[in-house]
Amino acid sequence: MKRIILLITLMLSVSAAAKIDLVTLPERDITQMTIYNSADLTLIRDGRSLTLAEGDNRLQFSWAGTLIDPTSLSMLPKAHADKIDVAELTYPARVKNAGIWNIDSEIDGSVPMEITYLTSGLSWRAFYMGTLTEDEKAMRLQGYVRVSNNSGEDYENAQTRLIVGQVHILDQIAELARREQPYGRPGVRPQTQTMTVSNRMVRKRAVMEEAEMVVTRMSAAAPKEIKKEGLSEYFLYTIEGTETIPNTWSKRLPSFEAAEIPVVNLYKHTGPGNRRVYRYLSFKNDDEHKLGETPIPGGNLKVYRTIDDDSHLSYTGTSNFKYIPVGEDVELNLGAVSDVIVEPKMMDYKSDNYRFDRKGNISGWDEIRTVQLTVKNTRDIDVKIELKRNLNTQYWNIKNSGVAKKAYEQVDMDTVKYTLTLEPETEKVVEYVLTTYHGTRTEGRSKSS
């Protein structure tokens, strides 16, 4: 539905009494939507050719039923900029969702003008499908974006651009759109309009849920390209050509595809408190992994595995991941598994080096534990596993033996990590002796970095 209406009232300033109202409804020439996903916010750029008369022109712009932030409205001439003065914007008294621009023009004729504003109600999100090869050494990654329009306005043949990034805003655009007065009243905290709009939104959402359908591209012979470029701290995706997304509809578009991304099957075990082993898929957003062209926007990934030559699939798991900059390692948590097993065991415990105070009470001692972590890979593929241990104190010392020596790394003052690679259907044992210091034995001592 078209709710945004632009009326031109030509006010010939020949005489105050002879006010001639000429009204025309110029059509949109160009529409561009720049949709954000970190906030409910879209920048609309609306190009129209206006027929101006020399002198004062009054232009009425109304947007009832939409979610436009009236304070964001802006108009600029795209030609004859020095001869056209967009002097002021008036939000008339007791009229809602309308503004009147006063334009002082030295031009008599058609002028391309651009109206920009922020609206709420349009959104996009990224989601992904991953398909692992049978040996799980590589994954085909397909990225999609889904653009939804709940703005109250139909956007036809609009250039669609998506912004990846975290934008800082002070007020929600939806709140600004619902205000009784665009800038509020003096001395009063801005109040939002009555429930009508939000009710409408709720209804709309219900309708949307019923009618929600994904429009795949069928008409075009090839899927549309998405141009990606960095701007400031953001990434801008520009979808080739234009899109028509009616109000309450949404649209799915492919954003990228990378075949044969080498992946590491990473498993993690975090310690005695949690016996479970979690599976991660690890790769890097770089050239080597057939990626690295742009950051990857955060979203949900569903991972499948090819199980036979007939391309049948098995569902492996799902993971939400965060924004991944170019060059960063990715670790996708696919959840707990039972085919890689970690068995922690304390093999020996003793205490030693007792210290006593002047009253003869114990003031310090050491505790010495011998720990064995047995790691079993029951799978038919190579796996990498990380065993992280929090030692609960910064006063400690570790002696590693066997495989533990090479696998060891100190993370911070009270955390250590062992990283191992296991061949199919093998097991390894990490063994270490941990000494912790207590009471006066801690004095002047800690594991140094």
Next chain:
Amino acid sequence: MKTRMIILVLVIGAMFAPFAQGRTKLVALPERDATIIRLDNPNATLIEEERVLTLQKGLNKVDFSWKAVSIDADSIRLTVLDHPDKVKLLNVSYPPGEPALVWEIASDGDYAETVRISYLLRNIDRLVTYKAIADKEETQVNLKSYLVLRNFSGEDFEKARVLLDYGEPKDELGIDHEETKRMLFLKSPEVPITKIWTWDAAKLPWDPEELEHRNIGVPVSYRIVNEDKSGLGEFAMAGGKARLFQDDGSGSTIFLGEDNTALIPVGQKTELYVGDSRDIVVTQRKMKDDKIPVHKNNKDQVVLYKTNEVITAKIENFKDKPATLTMIQHIGGQWEMKECTLDGKKVKYNRKDASTLEFEIELEARSDDGPAERNLKMHYNRLNVRP
């Protein structure tokens, strides 16, 4: 229809008007002439209006009333402009139960006297907002400032001059009750900006690995200085909401973000927080925290000790452009830096106050091998710590 709530009535022959029997309001309603809405004080708006009073020789009474309009009665002033020596305001009286006052004016002749009435009017004010469009390289912004006039005073102003504490006086304009008007009043097309990334150890999480599904955004700000070089610097810039956009290099813009600025005095800077960068990642860890006894009491208990602490921070730049990160660290209490290095080399910091350290860390752009990485290490003792 115009809302006229402020009414001025000239009562002729008031000398004979029987006060006790109600006030007789007769005669001409002098029209408002030059009207000024003065918005230089953000807390109150001063209205100055000129009217011509047809005065008769002797005592005149002028009735000034305001209904449904919030005027501070004590703020009302009357200034005689044409014959200040010959026309004298004798007294002001307030009728009971009415938002009105009566001026008693003595005139030594028959004059069409211009007077200026001024008063503080509530519910009419102004906001200032900014719109800035940065160039693609983010070196400068095209800054525009708008004055937003909000009139909810109950009174329509058909023609008034709106004055700020600075800038050119606007042309006369009309503003009705419940009307809001937005006007461009300041343009500076080439204001240099400095882009700043700030990582504050007290505000942001230290270890991004702990947050599996969430990015830590490093706040990004634009710094603007109110000075000549910016095409500004003539007057203090009012505080208000600023929206920032960026030219995308293909005839369009993107919205970068918005922030409130406080008043910016001449020569001072403002920093506008635009958004967060997820391409600069800081991983900070405490690698050591030892307690070293300094003194024990007779019972062999430690009563004074010092600490030996090591903090490391890995800073990675995943951007394809270099950046300067402002890193803010906090060390409480009495402390002494033993060693402070960046990539193993001694590094300087600014001590902002007793417990705040500020580092300026230059980051190169990422390379084909991955992010540009720098490593900060702070080794310090905290002294005279009492358990």
